[in-house]
Amino acid sequence: MHERYSRQTLFSPIGEAGQAKIRHKHVLLIGAGALGSANAEYLTRAGVGRLTIVDRDYVEESNLQRQQLYTEDDVQAKWPKAEAAKKHLQRINSDVDIRAVVMDGTAVSLEPLIADVDLIMDATDNFETRMVINDLSQKHQIPWIYGACVGSVGMSLTIVPGITPCLNCLLRTIPIQGMTCDTGGIISPAVTMTVAHQSAEALKILVEDWDAVRPSFVTFDMWRNQYQSMKISRAKKKDCLSCGEQRTFPFLTLENATKTAVLCGRDTVQVRPPQPLKLNLQKLSDDLANSGYTVKANPFLASIEQNGQRMVIFQDGRALVHGTKDEAHAKTLYQRILG
Amino acid sequence: MHERYSRQTLFSPIGEAGQAKIRHKHVLLIGAGALGSANAEYLTRAGVGRLTIVDRDYVEESNLQRQQLYTEDDVQAKWPKAEAAKKHLQRINSDVDIRAVVMDGTAVSLEPLIADVDLIMDATDNFETRMVINDLSQKHQIPWIYGACVGSVGMSLTIVPGITPCLNCLLRTIPIQGMTCDTGGIISPAVTMTVAHQSAEALKILVEDWDAVRPSFVTFDMWRNQYQSMKISRAKKKDCLSCGEQRTFPFLTLENATKTAVLCGRDTVQVRPPQPLKLNLQKLSDDLANSGYTVKANPFLASIEQNGQRMVIFQDGRALVHGTKDEAHAKTLYQRILG
């Protein structure tokens, strides 16, 4: 075994055998923001075999305060987070097979990615996507690790299909977003604390030490000095639509009605085309520049500005329309560009 | 205020006023290993005014599994940790004044650094240095934050002179090292968890939110799923030699007898010259290469090998003699090189 992993193999619950297991596992990480970038770094340092990172966003200045891996250069280049993470992770551990997927994680887009996945890590910023992950986890019998944070607060739960309750057992409905949306800001220790719990659970699952998996939901507040864990073994519901006897995986079959979404805590609307496109970003950029738009492009996206209105278009036709929370207005602006 | 810190100023216990305070504070970080590199990253992302990083070591392959910031290139170049950290931190936040100090932190070497320091962060790997920090903290009335980790275990305590007990009140003697030396390995979640606590406390102290400072000693085990905090308000000792009525700061005045030390958990001995030197590393390297040694140098150190015996000499004359735990043997090898 490598000198690189010597301190980890010295830890007896991992050992040489556990390290060999880690080296052959595939983790799917959904989100490359605060929780995602940190989890990606620790999984890569630990030597996971393959890491697939899905993210729909690009690096902005306001991310640098709490999203590790990213640098000022990534902000300048408007690099997509998944690709920026991959670039930094390869410098940290060239033995890990890192795959970056720049897209919006939905029931439709995520399912093709999970064929040989051993663990799904949650680093999303909304409960809709988490419920999709929860259903995918149950349908394909893959464990997943919920993590979330806002302000100085964080929480985590490990979900092992067939053993623990699932997130749908606990929440039953998607909680009202407004209450917890990141209008209250966020400090890095809340991120770090959440990631400590998620990455510990990830290692246990990767080395298959199932007895060590935390059997409780944990929550904490780093500013108010609170830490609470609650047992969840009796929370499993026989009638749960995600993991119960008559499971229907409701979040995979739900009509994916809205093609636009206001991003939580940001003055930004995401607009998606009916079908993913494969845009020629270079040609689009040239055309728009000729039409009087200010355009800045990289291989993954084009940032377009006119009259103080800014929009970022990804290769798959998805756009982030900045400076508005009005979905209709965002759609109008989008159609003006992409017809 | 910068867009960069927008999520942190939105967090109301910090706000614009707190952020302005953070921007004017100076943190002294002792150690740039696992706890040090992570604490350095979060303080830099949070926008601390000045960060001084002291470390005696250089980046090795076995560090990459848990020490953030560092990359494979740093291992190749044998870059000193303090300098490697500085290089990466500047790419993350060019607004922070980062100072790297490559040296062994002792009572004599640290005291000149703390003139205008607002907070000392502990990221050392031994109790001797922590007791020195504890005495410096009391003598100069600067808060410090103890953090330590091994295996899957970590702990932290915030020490505010005049308010809380000090580490000497709690420990009374330096605990037996052997018990906790890193022969049991270490996993990154134990590091991350410790850093989450340390960095939260650092932010509270930097924004001067003294009521929020955690009034308890906290300890946790990420594999065994344990978390415990204990109140320490009644642990302050009137007769404590570090913070009591008749304080003598014993760890500042102790005869610094040994000039050699076996590094915990490593097959390495550190040898120090009686007085710090200012070596011409280029000339030394050339001379040694001419004498048949294999030499690899960078601006901060020279790595010297002969007959499988390896030694790294820093500019101040300090050496890390690898492949031995025998102090006498290490000293002999050292004197063969530096007379």
Add this chain to the structure above:
Amino acid sequence: MIKVLLFAHLKDLIGKDEIEVNADELTVEQLRQKLSDEYGLHGLEGVMAAVNEEFADPDTMVSNGDTVAFIPPVSGG
């Protein structure tokens, strides 16, 4: 007496993280209602509850001497 622990922003709503409620036997849902009516602690709908450190449903019974923690789920990441 039922001991009620309030986490995260719930603490700030009434300025303390622990209150004692004079009640003998009621459901978690009834306790929520009582906290809203008598303590002005609104917005507990959708908040998770634990009784004696075990996850509780709205109809879980709470008795004299129990400790109930209210934990608001968060979605950021």
Add this chain to the structure above:
Amino acid sequence: MIKVLLFAHLKDLIGKDEIEVNADELTVEQLRQKLSDEYGLHGLEGVMAAVNEEFADPDTMVSNGDTVAFIPPVSGG
């Protein structure tokens, strides 16, 4: 009964993280000795102790119904 909580590697020494000790009134130091003599739990010298979640000295008294946690200090970093 005194409830004793064992942290970190102490848990592995006897295979569980919680034991009940039959004692009425003794000091932390005497409890350490008793654990060594009767439970084979050696190496508690230099280990920090908390009684009911409050830091305890060797001569702190422990009574029936108290919870004592033993926490070995660590030095790595």
